[in-house]
Amino acid sequence: MKKILLFFILVSISSFGQIIHKRKLILLTSPFEMTVVAKDTVEANQYIDLAIAEVKRVENLVSDWKPETQISQVNQNAGIQPVKVDDEVFQLVKRSIKISKLTDGAFDISYASMDKIWKFDGSMKEMPTAEAIKKSVEKVGFQKIILDEKEKTIFLRDKGMKLGLGGIAQSFIADNIRDLLKSKGCTSGIANVSGDIAAWGKQPDGKPWTIGIINPMNKNKIFATFPLVDSSVETSGTYEKYVVFDGIQYSHIINPKTGYPAQGIVSVTVFAKQTEIADGLAKGVFLFGVEAGLNLVNQLKGIECIIVDSKGKIYSSKGIDIKKMSLN
Numbered sequence: 001m002k003k004i005l006l007f008f009i010l011v012s013i014s015s016f017g018q019i020i021h022k023r024k025l026i027l028l029t030s031p032f033e034m035t036v037v038a039k040d041t042v043e044a045n046q047y048i049d050l051a052i053a054e055v056k057r058v059e060n061l062v063s064d065w066k067p068e069t070q071i072s073q074v075n076q077n078a079g080i081q082p083v084k085v086d087d088e089v090f091q092l093v094k095r096s097i098k099i100s101k102l103t104d105g106a107f108d109i110s111y112a113s114m115d116k117i118w119k120f121d122g123s124m125k126e127m128p129t130a131e132a133i134k135k136s137v138e139k140v141g142f143q144k145i146i147l148d149e150k151e152k153t154i155f156l157r158d159k160g161m162k163l164g165l166g167g168i169a170q171s172f173i174a175d176n177i178r179d180l181l182k183s184k185g186c187t188s189g190i191a192n193v194s195g196d197i198a199a200w201g202k203q204p205d206g207k208p209w210t211i212g213i214i215n216p217m218n219k220n221k222i223f224a225t226f227p228l229v230d231s232s233v234e235t236s237g238t239y240e241k242y243v244v245f246d247g248i249q250y251s252h253i254i255n256p257k258t259g260y261p262a263q264g265i266v267s268v269t270v271f272a273k274q275t276e277i278a279d280g281l282a283k284g285v286f287l288f289g290v291e292a293g294l295n296l297v298n299q300l301k302g303i304e305c306i307i308v309d310s311k312g313k314i315y316s317s318k319g320i321d322i323k324k325m326s327l328n
Contacts, residue, residue: 059169106284110162
């Protein structure tokens with residue numbers, strides 16, 4: 001997770017003696033936007049500075065591109081020895097494995113050991129061979145992540161294994177920012193870490209925060225809006241990164257069990273109380289497909305989802321009435 005500060009925008013809106021204050025940045029090489037409700041710009045900036053510091057703190061724990069982080073140390077000792085980590089890191093990996101079990105391996109933080117045979121930068125000229133695809137996932141497998149609860153150690157059983165917490169770390173950060181700012185007296189805000197969104201409280205006028213879902217068939221438009229009250233949302237989509245061979249579109253979302261890209265779905269949005277859960281399940285639903293994905297979500301309390309397939313058809317879990325959606 002490379003961190004770059006590119007630009008920022010400040011917006012202040014007064015209402016009922018409070019302001020909505022926003023700041024946009026590029027952190028972890030991705031868009032980062034903080035929105036807080038505060039009594040004035042000074043207080044708002046203090047809250048947002050705390051959020052940015054939290055991003056940096058977590059990055060220095062779990063980034064797999066910085067050699068000195070605890071996760072990098074785990075990767076460097078794959079197949080050699082267990083590595084002791086902070087309880088915070090240990091619990092994050094433990095929760096990630098639980099999501100892997102829930103999604104039958106569709107979500108797997110050991111995906112980072114996959115050979116990068118799929119490239120979505122325009123350089124791919126032909127489909128990878130079946131043999132190359134099979135070989136790419138040989139080192140992947142959450143079952144080979146060995147945790148020692150007492151010693152707080154993580155051991156990757158096979159040499160060449162590698163953990164990549166980039167995606168789940170972003171949602172972890174969003175949850176952390178929400179909890180941190182609430183503990184500091186910030187009663188309302190939105191943490192948007194590259195599309196992993198955690199919201200709490202309401203706007204100064206008492207209205208709920210509203211989020212928009214990008215239309216996967218036209219990424220310049222929003223196709224639906226939803227109120228977000230003390231909950232989280234994450235959208236995974238294939239509409240920006242993909243390759244086409246023999247008329248078939250292959251997305252950048254790769255099944256860590258097979259090495260093949262997801263097909264048939266272009267967008268999955270998951271609503272949950274915790275951003276971590278929303279993030280892991282969104283990737284799982286993507287690879288499950290529409291029917292199995294909806295079946296999984298419908299069995300989970302407090303979780304809802306919206307799926308858009310490759311033909312533009314919209315599906316939703318049982319707790320969302322598409323007819324009542326604010327479609328644009």
